[in-house]
Amino acid sequence: MSRDVIGALARLLSPLAWSGPARSARKLYAFALAEQGSMLDLRLAAARTSSAARAAAYLRHADDEARHAQMFARRAAKLAGEAARPFVLPPLRADCERLFELLGERDFLAFVHVGEERARRQFEAYVTWFKGQARDQDAVLFETILVDERRHGRYTRELLLELVGEVEARKALRRVARWELGRRWLRAGRFVAERVYLVLTLALYVLAAPLALLVRLVRPIRPGLRAEGSARALPAPE
Incomplete structure (x- = not known):
């Protein structure tokens, strides 16, 4: 997705995404979870890479993500x-x-770079929107995190170029962009399926209620019927 599209979408959806404290809180909490998940993946990458220099870079990045998660939270x-x-x-x-284990280091680096660049574009759009709404505290929060996001985008691209060269780097970036698009599509499908299942289940219960009442009216339970049947089933005393 191009820079213009990502920024335009973020600007377009900002009034909805950040409308009111409750919705803003949930949005920021989702960002906090994403940052913490990224931190865990980067720590694992640091433990798995064969390069001490890249391991150090991943750990520095992981520390930044941990800090961002706490700021958002x-x-x-x-x-x-x-x-x-x-x-x-x-x-x-x-x-x-x-x-890192799923994609390998080349595509992992490409994936992180794509994610950091996407986050940077979104956050820049959010800062502009927050300033226009006089929400200075939220604008400062994202501006502070943007300093790290820009640095993360630069270093991941540099490491990717160093690892595989320009041609393979471009291929990897296109490949992970397609993979991420497919992953988002599957997640959206699961999200919709879960909601549809919930709605259909509730509708079934609502529709079944009159039927259950009708059965009770047509065939009422007679007191003592079960007790009588149970008594017949007991063995006679010797």
Whole structure:
């Protein structure tokens, strides 16, 4: 997805995504989870790579992601407390996707670079929107994190070029962009399927209620019937 499309979508959806403290809190909490999950994958990459220099770079990146996760989580908790109906967000417990093992180091680097560049474009659009809404605290939060996002985008591209060269790097970037698009499509499909299943289940219960009532009216349960049947089933005493 091009830079213009990513930025335009972020600007277009900002009024909806950040409308009110409750929705903003949940959005920031989702970012916190994503940052924590990225931290776990980067730590695993540092343990698996054959290069000490790349391991050090992954660990520095992981430390940044851990810090970002806490920054997002703290702001999310504050906004959750300011909502019309205050609520408490659960503790951060992200999963490690083990992307280094799944993709290999070349495509892992390409994947991280694509993700960092996408996040940078989104965050830049959010900063512009927050400033226009006089939400200075949120604008400063994203501006602070953007400093690291830009650096992450640069170093991952440099390491990728160093690892495989320009031609293979471009191929890897295109490949992981397609892979990520397919993964997002599958996730969206699961999300929709879960909601459809829930709606259909609730509808089934609602439709079954009148039928159950009709059965009770037509064939009422007579008191003592079960007890009488149970008594017949008992063996006679010797």
